[in-house]
Amino acid sequence: MGKGGKQVQKFTREEISKHDRQGDKWIIIDGEVYNITHWARKHPGGSKVISHYAGQDATDAFTAFHNNKEDIRKYLKAIHVGSVVETDIKTKHSDIEHDFRRLRETAENMDLFKPSYLFYAVHLGHILLMEVLAYVTLYYFGTGWIPFLVSVLLYSTVQAQTGWLQHDFGHLSVFKNSAIDHFIHFFTMGFTKGASPSWWNHMHYQHHAKPNVMDKDPDVRVEKLFVVGEKMPVEMAKNKSSMPYNWQHRYFFVSK
Incomplete structure (x- = not known):
């Protein structure tokens, strides 16, 4: 039950993942679901940063970008639409997410985030x-x-x-x-x-x-001169690009 006896709506991660497009964007933060469709345009960090997590769990990114999370949470109340079902919260975290959160906790306990x-x-x-x-x-x-x-x-x-x-x-x-x-x-x-x-x-x-994620991380825009990973080769094959990526084995060393 929510405040004042209001029922809190529950959503599965599969349901939330469908809200990942222009005009319909939801994200997850600490097991709570937020509709950022209109809020994204007002986001101080820019609409793209928050929109990259549409349909996904943005908990770790939220923690990393906001030093005082409690002050920020008061702004989230207006866009809160429900919670993630408990079984999904417990079972859907990957090993790398668990490792990352444990690493961050260790760093915080060691005061590594405390500046000089x-x-x-x-x-x-x-x-x-x-x-x-x-x-x-x-x-x-x-x-x-x-x-x-x-x-x-x-x-x-x-x-x-x-x-x-x-x-x-x-x-x-x-x-x-x-x-x-x-x-x-x-x-x-x-x-x-x-x-x-x-x-x-x-x-x-x-x-x-979104570090090193093609089409989301601006730092890995290779402008089709290099075909790397699993996604880009497929896109290149479909689009029949005229870029000389077939010679990348000869000019790749220049980037080293």
């Missing part, structure tokens, strides 16, 4: 220092070849280091206050690197939501 503010302060500080030195070098020593190359070396290091630093702030995984993470992410990605933080979030969140 000193580390991030020093990291950001040395990046800003090198960026200043890159400009100061040209200002004091002119634009000759040697000062120019020194400046390029400094600024190239800034760009490379910032790429890694902004990653953690983009994941909102440094501070408990996400507004601070957002601010520093916009500063490092938007100002220092000159790229779009929103674009990075849109693409990178999909990567972590």
Whole structure:
């Protein structure tokens, strides 16, 4: 029974899996079923990230993306449609899901998710220092070849280091206050690197939501130059693509 005597509707995973298309999207979080059909467009992390789990169990992704899960759950009440039948909850988890959740629990108990503010302060500080030195070098020593190359070396290091630093702030995984993470992410990605933080979030969140899944993870878009896995060869055979994938054994080494 639900609150106020209201009966909570039960669904099997097979029934839920049918709600996986445009205009009809359901997901599972901790054994509860939510209709995200309209909510997906309002999702702060982007509609694609949450829609990739339509018809599926999104518990692990939900846990990974939301630091304060209890604050988020209050928004889920409005889209709650029922629960997964108990037998499905107990029997449908794969070995890899059990292993992953046990690994996460172990990491949490070891405080591996607890950030070092000193580390991030020093990291950001040395990046800003090198960026200043890159400009100061040209200002004091002119634009000759040697000062120019020194400046390029400094600024190239800034760009490379910032790429890694902004990653953690983009994941909102440094501070408990996400507004601070957002601010520093916009500063490092938007100002220092000159790229779009929103674009990075849109693409990178999909990567972590569905890592290495063709057509969902943007990081594995190989544009048909490489035919890998079980799904892509079948698609290529059906579409009769003109891409030179039949020569991939000769150019594959270039990607190494």
